[in-house]
Amino acid sequence: AWAQGTFPQRPVKFIVPNAPGSSIDTIARILSTQMAQGFAQPLVVDNKAGAAGALGVEVGRTSPADGHTVIVASSSSITIAPLLQKAVPYDPLKDFDFISLIALLPNVLVVNPALPVRNVAELIAYARSKGSNSNMASAGVGSTSHLAGAALQSAGGFQSLHVPYKGGAQGVTSVVAGETDWVLTPAPAAMGQVQNGRLRLLAHSMTTESRPLGDVPSIAQTLPGFEFAGWIGLMAPKGLPPGAVDTLRRTLAQALQQPELRKQFDINGAVPTPSTPQEFRAFLARDIEVHKKAIEVAGVKAE
Template identity: 35%
Template sequence: MKLTRRSAIGALAALTLAGQARAAVPQQITIVVPYPPGGLSDNLARVTGKVLAQNMGIPVIVENKPGANGVLGLQQIAHAKADGATIGMVPASVMTVNPALYKTMKVDTVKDLEMLTLAITLPNVLVVHPSLPVHTMQELLAYLRNAGGKVSYGSMGTGSSAHLNGELLSRIARLDITHVPYKGSAPAMQDLMAGNIQMAFENLPVALPFIQSGKLRAIGVTSTEPSPQAPDIPPIGRSIPGFEDNIWFGFIAPAGLPRDVAAKLSAQLVKTIQSDEVSKPMRERGAAITTSTPEEMRKVVVRERDKWAELVAERKISVE
């Protein structure tokens, strides 16, 4: 059979396209989680990875890389080969708060990383000890103003979302409240229920059992809308305009990822996260499914990074 020049070019083009299609599918994907096993980040990565492997027909493994409040894991993601074989599952704080807290951080969360999609959001909830004579945000504000700085709030650590929620409340409402950092959520909740501190911000799924049992009283959620998990708890922002913190989790990759690979991974992740196998257990934990385009996620990261950098600088918050 005689091969004409035109048919040869066509055959070469077909081979090139086939090669590009194959290149857009890594042989295996590793999802790096910058925290230890057991938390929400790890749980989301594992349930997503399981369904993603089924959808793409390739192995997907989860690798936990804890340390330095997520910085070590983020560095591993940013420095990985940009071929789609390594992606990351990160909470908002790693992308938007850490750059302001860690001056020596060697990753620019916008320039050194490729956004793939947001995944879920969930609020913190402001809870108080039931002995406090307050039931609404307005009553709490009046109580705090009369307390003269004698009220303390706990968080799971300096620079945590709970800590920054308290600093944001203090700044916007011009309050004098004392921050007490703990090494994790559990000891903060224990001290609050014991009456050693008076209030705290906590992830809604963690605090809800204590609220329902009467051991804590809920005042408001940090999200812009009430949570479907607790629709009777109003947003704090309704009483304090400008107060907002929608805590999100999302997927990222190293910068320089080929556009076709990034597009394919983004589409596959969105499809996976929206599936019943992933969305149902996440909703049961109080999260809303909030998938996005890469550009939408990038805009969120830039906006919130600037917001928290301003607060951290103004309140002189440091972990180093």
């Protein structure tokens, strides 16, 4: 068995601060299935959506620090929410124990197949020609898809009307239905619709050198220097026993090596990225600075 020692002594709960069917939920359920094989106890996914992820994170933060409740954290709930919500009670760098990164998530630029564009340059030209009649979906004001889309517009020198929805799935569905033209959204939220032909995939948001989606080009090939990737990681209430941190980290790392998990991650465009707790914390500190700049570009104010 991957997990050793006395931990866990009862079922382990994954708190997912996002709705069922969201990109974070999709990855969490794939991971939980594999990690459960390394425990002698069940692993349960508990969705606690609300307040852009802050509600679920706070539930996790105030849970007993024994390792049996952990948080499937992401850029939306850990990086963005504290920057945009004055009422968020937690400090992302001080109030949690870091276990490991799980994956990097490229954002994917997708359009309705009826739209007459097949690459980033054509989308930019189309949006410029349409002016205010071009529109962009998002998962809501201040969401990852909103900030990524705003950053793309700034880098590409064009504007699209922002149409916020109440979640990533609804935003993607609006593009499928032709209600909106495009969205730059975390890959797991859109790749199923790409594979069934309901969306056209133009590019991903990682570096030019990255190949998270095979031959799919990066936005940076058209707009040099553009990068706006999301992430998922495992965090826990402050004060976990070192043995629990180590067991969770090792079990997660083992799960990320499993061929079936990697196959499912590939389908969803997620890049397995195990790390040490120290590497995870340093990564988060950098991510906060990147998002501060994106929020400024988007013109979103903390409320």
